Amino acid sequence: MSSSSSLLLSKVLCKLSFQRSMGGGPRTFPGGLNKWQWKRMHEKKAKEKERRLLDQEKQIYQARIRSQIRAKLAASAAGSEAHDREAPTTASSPSHYNPMSPKDQIKALADRFMKKGAEDLWNQDDGELESESESAPFRPMRVRGVAPPMEFTNVVSDRRNLADNRSRVLRPLGGDSLNTRRFSVQARRRSGAPRFRFRGNDTSSSDGDDDSEIGSDGDLVNSYRGGNKVLRNSKSLPRFNFNEGDASEDDESGSRGRTGVKKMMSRASLGSYDAKKMRRAPKAFEGDDSNLSQQVQFIREELNKRKSIGHEMGQEQEDSLLTHKRFDECGISPLTIKALTSAGYVHMTKVQEATLSVCLEGMDALVKAKTGTGKSAAFLLPAIEAAVKEKNSSSNQRWPPVVVLILCPTRELASQIAAEATVLLRHHDGIGVQTLIGGTRFKLDQKRLESDPCQIIVATPGRLLDHIENKSGFSVRLMGLKMLVLDEADHLLDLGFRKDVEKLVDCVPRQRQSLLFSATIPKEVRRISQLVLRKEHAFIDTVGLSGLETPSKVNYQLRCRSLAEEEKNNVNKIGKGRGSGWEWVGPVGVKQSYLVQPHELQFQLVHQLLKEHTSQVIDYKVIVFCNTAMVTSLLYLLLREMKMNVRELHSRKPQLYRTRISDEFRESKRLILITSDVSARGMNYPDVTLVIQLGIPSDREHYIHRLGRTGREGKEGEGILLLAPWEEHFLDYIKDLPIKKSQSIELNPNIKLEMDDAMMKIDNSIKEAAYHSWLGYYNSIIEIGRDKTTLVELANQFSSSIGLEKPPSLFRKTALKMGLKDIPGIRIRK
Numbered sequence: 129m130s131s132s133s134s135l136l137l138s139k140v141l142c143k144l145s146f147q148r149s150m151g152g153g154p155r156t157f158p159g160g161l162n163k164w165q166w167k168r169m170h171e172k173k174a175k176e177k178e179r180r181l182l183d184q185e186k187q188i189y190q191a192r193i194r195s196q197i198r199a200k201l202a203a204s205a206a207g208s209e210a211h212d213r214e215a216p217t218t219a220s221s222p223s224h225y226n227p228m229s230p231k232d233q234i235k236a237l238a239d240r241f242m243k244k245g246a247e248d249l250w251n252q253d254d255g256e257l258e259s260e261s262e263s264a265p266f267r268p269m270r271v272r273g274v275a276p277p278m279e280f281t282n283v284v285s286d287r288r289n290l291a292d293n294r295s296r297v298l299r300p301l302g303g304d305s306l307n308t309r310r311f312s313v314q315a316r317r318r319s320g321a322p323r324f325r326f327r328g329n330d331t332s333s334s335d336g337d338d339d340s341e342i343g344s345d346g347d348l349v350n351s352y353r354g355g356n357k358v359l360r361n362s363k364s365l366p367r368f369n370f371n372e373g374d375a376s377e378d379d380e381s382g383s384r385g386r387t388g389v390k391k392m393m394s395r396a397s398l399g400s401y402d403a404k405k406m407r408r409a410p411k412a413f414e415g416d417d418s419n420l421s422q423q424v425q426f427i428r429e430e431l432n433k434r435k436s437i438g439h440e441m442g443q444e445q446e447d448s449l450l451t452h453k454r455f456d457e458c459g460i461s462p463l464t465i466k467a468l469t470s471a472g473y474v475h476m477t478k479v480q481e482a483t484l485s486v487c488l489e490g491m492d493a494l495v496k497a498k499t500g501t502g503k504s505a506a507f508l509l510p511a512i513e514a515a516v517k518e519k520n521s522s523s524n525q526r527w528p529p530v531v532v533l534i535l536c537p538t539r540e541l542a543s544q545i546a547a548e549a550t551v552l553l554r555h556h557d558g559i560g561v562q563t564l565i566g567g568t569r570f571k572l573d574q575k576r577l578e579s580d581p582c583q584i585i586v587a588t589p590g591r592l593l594d595h596i597e598n599k600s601g602f603s604v605r606l607m608g609l610k611m612l613v614l615d616e617a618d619h620l621l622d623l624g625f626r627k628d629v630e631k632l633v634d635c636v637p638r639q640r641q642s643l644l645f646s647a648t649i650p651k652e653v654r655r656i657s658q659l660v661l662r663k664e665h666a667f668i669d670t671v672g673l674s675g676l677e678t679p680s681k682v683n684y685q686l687r688c689r690s691l692a693e694e695e696k697n698n699v700n701k702i703g704k705g706r707g708s709g710w711e712w713v714g715p716v717g718v719k720q721s722y723l724v725q726p727h728e729l730q731f732q733l734v735h736q737l738l739k740e741h742t743s744q745v746i747d748y749k750v751i752v753f754c755n756t757a758m759v760t761s762l763l764y765l766l767l768r769e770m771k772m773n774v775r776e777l778h779s780r781k782p783q784l785y786r787t788r789i790s791d792e793f794r795e796s797k798r799l800i801l802i803t804s805d806v807s808a809r810g811m812n813y814p815d816v817t818l819v820i821q822l823g824i825p826s827d828r829e830h831y832i833h834r835l836g837r838t839g840r841e842g843k844e845g846e847g848i849l850l851l852a853p854w855e856e857h858f859l860d861y862i863k864d865l866p867i868k869k870s871q872s873i874e875l876n877p878n879i880k881l882e883m884d885d886a887m888m889k890i891d892n893s894i895k896e897a898a899y900h901s902w903l904g905y906y907n908s909i910i911e912i913g914r915d916k917t918t919l920v921e922l923a924n925q926f927s928s929s930i931g932l933e934k935p936p937s938l939f940r941k942t943a944l945k946m947g948l949k950d951i952p953g954i955r956i957r958k
């Protein structure tokens with residue numbers, strides 16, 4: 129020991145003994161510092177940290193200014209000279225930015241940074257970065273690797289979207305252009321309405337079920353989802369434009385160290401998709417003698433021609449979910465290609481095209497794509513490739529390590545994904561997939577894991593944790609994990625599951641690839657996703673500029689008809705079919721509408737809607753979503769009593785039953801499924817013709833996912849939301865979606881009598897449970913649950929509408945927990 133260090137040590141010991149002799153608690157801190165030194169050191173550290181953050185903010189701000197100037201310069205280069213001269217001034221003009229000085233701006237940003245939840249530093253309050261210029265040139269490029277230097281803000285935005293016809297006609301023929309892809313971690317355009325939130329109701333049980341319903345004793349269990357109070361602002365966020373001049377912008381806007389490779393799509397390879405075809409200026413007139421009317425006529429024709437080219441191409445792209453890119457172009461192993469081909473997958477869907485290369489490169493990704501657009505295959509293919517790679521590199525072990533772990537929120541979804549993986553793995557010997565889901569015998573899982581080793585596991589979080597905690601060998605197998613996938617990521621990161629997911633993430637190696645997929649990715653989830661993802665991850669959003677997560681495309685259905693018919697009816701025609709026997713018969717896609725009806729009439733309304741639909745659509749297949757398992761059960765029994773062809777599926781049913789019903793519904797036509805939110809996400813039931821949502825969904829995301837059970841793979845579908853008058857406020861949260869009020873339906877009084885009869889036949893215990901779960905569900909909704917007196921009145925109306933003489937009583941403890949103990953109309957169980 130050197131003399132200086134021994135001196136220091138003796139000083140520390142001396143100080144300690146002095147303090148001990150003075151009595152009281154420890155007065156020294158590590159390194160022999162006293163309280164004040166310790167405090168000062170921390171203050172200094174905090175100041176340093178603050179300064180660093182301010183520096184970062186400053187850089188970001190400067191990058192924004194530079195980016196703005198470049199964007200303006202680029203725009204003005206294409207536009208007028210006058211604009212060109214103004215560009216640098218406009219960059220900082222108050223119309224685009226806050227009228228603050230840069231210094232104030234940085235300070236404001238830094239102040240906000242210190243507040244809770246301020247990680248998303250570039251939100252709408254920062255003022256517009258730049259306008260969503262329609263005239264901004266579309267320049268396809270390829271971005272590889274995003275390595276942001278900062279903890280919070282990393283922006284690499286590729287704004288190639290399909291919002292306008294110009295961009296639509298540019299398709300990634302060569303394979304490298306990702307025109308539907310946008311990369312970013314923060315500073316992203318917000319799609320819409322504020323997040324509709326529940327105050328309570330943990331809607332997920334640990335086994336991954338997704339019902340919000342009463343506890344096992346029939347009592348109301350109201351576990352709180354507190355703390356999630358972040359409201360989303362509906363204002364759109366500005367985004368950065370990338371163009372040829374943006375090479376340095378990547379660095380400046382928070383991605384220092386990133387190796388950006390931009391590939392310009394060759395004009396030759398664009399073939400008929402050359403967007404410039406549309407943008408090219410009309411041929412110049414030569415000679416001065418051409419008269420003005422000729423010129424006008426020429427320009428008109430030219431414009432019409434361009435319009436029709438754009439329309440055809442845009443329509444072609446919109447119509448098809450598939451892109452031109454084939455699976456055999458992207459380095460997937462031949463055996464997987466063989467399986468894909470026999471499953472009928474030749475071309476990629478948009479989300480697959482946008483994500484596959486990134487995921488195959490080993491990068492972490494957060495992916496948002498519409499429901500029913502092939503997200504499962506988009507993560508299964510890289511997962512299979514990871515398993516193949518690992519199998520080739522590792523020796524034959526008796527129990528191979530688990531290479532890929534796929535987490536799903538529900539058991540049915542896990543089974544469905546495992547089934548899809550099995551199909552894709554059919555030609556790969558020695559690579560297996562297994563499910564670990566609740567509701568099955570734990571011992572059986574263990575036996576399967578031992579007898580049938582697998583590299584890919586699809587699991588619900590609760591059961592997976594059981595295995596980790598109770599089977600030591602299993603944790604060892606997880607040490608070889610290479611890829612973690614979260615399907616329905618926003619739901620898995622929501623409060624109901626988050627703790628489990630956090631624990632699971634702690635049990636797997638840090639050196640892994642993580643992929644998060646969902647049709648909905650709210651702002652909070654973007655932030656929380658950092659729990660799982662590396663900082664350097666890609667955010668891939670194929671939902672596009674419309675920001676509509678629902679399959680709400682509006683295209684034109686063309687129906688062939690005879691010319692004679694056309695002349696007779698003089699119907700509305702559009703470009704392509706003009707004069708050739710085509711007519712425009714209106715928009716198709718998923719038709720969304722809502723109906724308002726008091727709760728006591730809603731069952732009857734559902735019955736009437738079902739009757740109408742089943743009489744009109746030959747191969748009908750309908751899903752009716754209820755908010756709780758017990759209301760699902762009641763409606764099912766009621767409709768069954770009324771001789772409708774129904775099935776029920778919710779978390780109160782045994783797993784074997786659930787699997788059987790799920791399989792039956794998948795295979796069938798002419799069947800109605802009454803279900804709770806266990807079927808809301810990810811379930812791929814082909815050809816669902818109608819989705820009815822009974823009552824207010826728990827949030828905007830649930831509405832979208834439930835609706836997404838219809839209109840899959842680009843097919844048509846219909847969604848109807850039934851609301852009570854006091855539930856109409858929910859419409860504010862989905863006002864950006866194309867949902868329209870439906871014409872009111874006159875209810876048949878005879879059906880009412882029939883329904884009352886059927887209701888009488890249902891056991892009172894079912895109705896009581898339905899009442900309890902109804903009360904629990906609505907009590908958890910902030911807007912309704914706040915006014916307890918009204919809530920209880922409404923619940924009592926519901927109770928009498930389902931044929932209960934008086935409202936069922938509650939346990940005192942439950943009433944207390946729900947804040948309903950002294951509310952008039954609540955009966956307490958003695």
Ligand SMILES: Nc1ncnc2c1ncn2[C@@H]1O[C@H](COP(=O)(O)OP(=O)(O)OP(=O)(O)O)[C@@H](O)[C@H]1O
Nearest residue numbers: 473475476477499500501502503504505647810812
């Ligand atoms: N490349 C492809 N070619 C043809 N069909 C495909 C392709 N990719 C996926 N599909 C089909 O599209 C359907 C929907 O796929 P999938 O269930 O993966 O959608 P999703 O985006 O995960 O939906 P959700 O958001 O509801 O979970 C499935 O029937 C699947 O077989």
